[in-house]
Amino acid sequence: MTSLSTARSWVACANGHVDFPLQNLPLGIFSRGGDAPRSGVAIGERIFDLQAALQLGLFDGAAREAVEAMASGQLNAFFDLGRSARVALRERLLELLREDSPLRDTLQAQASSLLPLASDCQMHLPARIHDYTDFYVGIEHAQNVGKLFRPDNPLLPNYKYVPIGYHGRASTVRPSGTAVRRPLGQTLPAGQAEPTFGPCARLDYELELGIWIGQGNALGEPIAIGDAAEHIGGFCLLNDWSARDIQAWEYQPLGPFLSKNFLTSVSPWVVTAEALEPFRRPQPARPQDDPQPLPYLLDKRDQAGGAFDIELEVLLLTEAMREQDLPAQRLTLSNTQYMYWTVAQMVAHHSVNGCQLQAGDLFGSGTLSGPESGQFGSLLEITEGGKKPIELASGEVRKFLEDGDEIILRARCRREGFVSIGFGECRGKILPAR
Ligand code: CA
Numbered sequence: 001m002t003s004l005s006t007a008r009s010w011v012a013c014a015n016g017h018v019d020f021p022l023q024n025l026p027l028g029i030f031s032r033g034g035d036a037p038r039s040g041v042a043i044g045e046r047i048f049d050l051q052a053a054l055q056l057g058l059f060d061g062a063a064r065e066a067v068e069a070m071a072s073g074q075l076n077a078f079f080d081l082g083r084s085a086r087v088a089l090r091e092r093l094l095e096l097l098r099e100d101s102p103l104r105d106t107l108q109a110q111a112s113s114l115l116p117l118a119s120d121c122q123m124h125l126p127a128r129i130h131d132y133t134d135f136y137v138g139i140e141h142a143q144n145v146g147k148l149f150r151p152d153n154p155l156l157p158n159y160k161y162v163p164i165g166y167h168g169r170a171s172t173v174r175p176s177g178t179a180v181r182r183p184l185g186q187t188l189p190a191g192q193a194e195p196t197f198g199p200c201a202r203l204d205y206e207l208e209l210g211i212w213i214g215q216g217n218a219l220g221e222p223i224a225i226g227d228a229a230e231h232i233g234g235f236c237l238l239n240d241w242s243a244r245d246i247q248a249w250e251y252q253p254l255g256p257f258l259s260k261n262f263l264t265s266v267s268p269w270v271v272t273a274e275a276l277e278p279f280r281r282p283q284p285a286r287p288q289d290d291p292q293p294l295p296y297l298l299d300k301r302d303q304a305g306g307a308f309d310i311e312l313e314v315l316l317l318t319e320a321m322r323e324q325d326l327p328a329q330r331l332t333l334s335n336t337q338y339m340y341w342t343v344a345q346m347v348a349h350h351s352v353n354g355c356q357l358q359a360g361d362l363f364g365s366g367t368l369s370g371p372e373s374g375q376f377g378s379l380l381e382i383t384e385g386g387k388k389p390i391e392l393a394s395g396e397v398r399k400f401l402e403d404g405d406e407i408i409l410r411a412r413c414r415r416e417g418f419v420s421i422g423f424g425e426c427r428g429k430i431l432p433a434r
Contacts, residue, residue: 005278005418008099010108011115013044018412019422020044025093026269026424027234029073030121037124039070039078041093042269042424046115048097053114058096058103062088075127075212075270079233079359082215083273086233090274123177123268126236127212127360129170132264133350134208134240134364136164139340141367144381160290163297163341163349164366168240169261173362175268176426182403182433183262185246195249199433200259202244202386203401206367207314207377207409209336210238210266211343213361220354225299228344229306231357234270237312237409237426238364241265244380244400266362267409267426275421276308279413283307283342296352297345306342310423311335311412312368314377319404320394328408329393332377334370403432 008015009022020026020042030047031037040047053059054067066089069077078085096103107114136142139159146154158164182203186195214233217223223231240260247259283303292298299306314332321328341349343363351357369377376382379400383389386399401407411423 004094007094009043009097010099010101010104011043011046011097013046014097015044017044018420019424021419021421022094022097023419024271024275024421025090026271026275027075027078027126028269029075029124029126030118031124032116032121037073039067039073039075042118043097043115045118047118047121048093049114049116052110053096056110056114059089059092063092073124074360075233076360079127079212079214080216083230086214086272087274090272123175125173125175125266126268126270129173129360129362130358132168132170132173132362132364133165134168134260134366135341135346136366137339137341137346138366138368138377140338140371140375141369141377141381144369144376148380148385160340161294163346165346165350166255168264168364170362172261173264173266176265176424176428178263178265178428179431180241180263180265180428181431183243183246183258184433185243185258186249187245188249200243200246201400203430204242204244204379205314205401205407206240206242207312207332207334207369208238208240208367209310209312209339209365210236211346211363211365212236212270213347213357213363214359216358216361217351217356219356222354223347223351223357225297225302225344225348228347229273229302231347232273232343233359234272235276235423236270237267237411237423238362239265239407239409239426239428240364240367241428242378242380244385263428264364265426265428267424269424271421271423276310276413278415278418279309280305281307281309281337284337293345297341297348299344302342302344306344307339308336309413309415311414312377313410313412315408315410316392316398317406317408318392318394318396318402320396321392324394326394328406331379331382331390332369332375334368334375334377336365336368338368338370339365401430403430405430
């Protein structure tokens, strides 16, 4: 058998696929027609139907247990099985789907039911999300935003000690493609003493990495930093839609509330830690004057390989671009290497006080901006709070998002000698306020 780094699939559309070659195998929940949601694996333009494969007797042992745990049409119970079940399932899927699979002819004969086209299917949230927490680990974003308010002292004193986060709203997380209704709310017009009520005028996106929690912890029992990576079920893209004018008025003293909880979009495929293994990197060294993480956040292995090199992209497609047949325009090209804290540090910190994490909980990384223009993960940063509008290829200008604008997030992992993988898209189009 060929090695995994160069292996191809008999599912021809997977070979060279920009997101879902054989090496990725992300998990998700899909439905066809009016059928109940079921679990599947993205392979090229198709979805390998795990429940259909289970019925054909293609899984044994831990891999079978893994697929059986998804029978409810949600991945929570599968996440709860932890890493070993996930690895067993991946190994079996690689055997089944690679070019030299002994079962190739049998599977190909069943392709119409086993491998529906993704374009014929609808994607759902992969799990029932009990809790959603949004972190703030993108240090460049924290500095860019801090500068708008405190030019001389952009980072607050806790930033380099605490992985900052707040509890978001789980009930309004939706899969890619869900329309974004412009929220109504209170805003304080410049120079006024009293707020007005109406549609948000400063609607924005935030480019984030989403983290699905795998096995949780019992109340009162923290997850140690050395064990934290084992508690991560997978990764996605996350857009933390933000109403900046509502946020500016409401956020003191308890932080964002209605400016964030009207919608959060996620890409529907769960990219596993195993698929991301070739793209792991050491956590970037802290500048010499920065404090070292406190011992409960510091682990040698995590520092040596707990970061990821994932290229993150934001594109904007406006109504005028659609009318003029123009392609979506890139607003942002950033990378997960701008995370000041690793995902393991986020898990360890979140549970260190005994807080319970549960399988299928969702974390957002916080906006992941780079230091240069072109790398900013929100319009707030790109336009400096609306002061510097951007000009688009369509001749339009934008300070913030207009009705009809669609934001598309993409991710790409590349490394010499390895097949590139992606995350699929996270899209959302703005609808006018009601
Ligand atoms: Ca955010």
